[in-house]
Amino acid sequence: MYSGNVILTQGTLLLRADRVQATQNATGLDKLSAAGRPVTFRQKLDGSDDVIEGQSNRIEFDSVNNQLELIGQAQLQRGGDQLRGAQISYNANTGFYKVVGQPNATSPSGRVRATIMPKPRAEQPAAQP
Numbered sequence: 001m002y003s004g005n006v007i008l009t010q011g012t013l014l015l016r017a018d019r020v021q022a023t024q025n026a027t028g029l030d031k032l033s034a035a036g037r038p039v040t041f042r043q044k045l046d047g048s049d050d051v052i053e054g055q056s057n058r059i060e061f062d063s064v065n066n067q068l069e070l071i072g073q074a075q076l077q078r079g080g081d082q083l084r085g086a087q088i089s090y091n092a093n094t095g096f097y098k099v100v101g102q103p104n105a106t107s108p109s110g111r112v113r114a115t116i117m118p119k120p121r122a123e124q125p126a127a128q129p
Helices: none
Strands: 002-010 013-025 028-044 051-062 067-078 081-091 096-100 113-115
Touching (some): 002 028, 051 081
Antiparallel strands (some): 002 013, 013 028, 028 051, 051 067, 081 096
């Protein structure tokens, strides 16, 4: 357990939190649990120039399944996509997001907010005469 102004780096991952608990397996980082007001992270994705960054009150990461959980006032941005909600789950293997809003929310801040940018259209080959 690490506490204080914790800065964790591993490869292209940069995480800042008040408290971090990390466990390792034979291949390296296994699970990570971080808490703060907020916890922030930024990582360049493998095989692309995309960067994913986010923040929340708590972050749980399972490196075996490449599953990221942002819990409490969660925000996530990847490229032009922006997500906000009470909880965000992101699977790096599939690229799928799941965003949950605050139950029984009567104010707009408790709702899920999402901006999903369209993928660039593939170039069409010019017509041959």
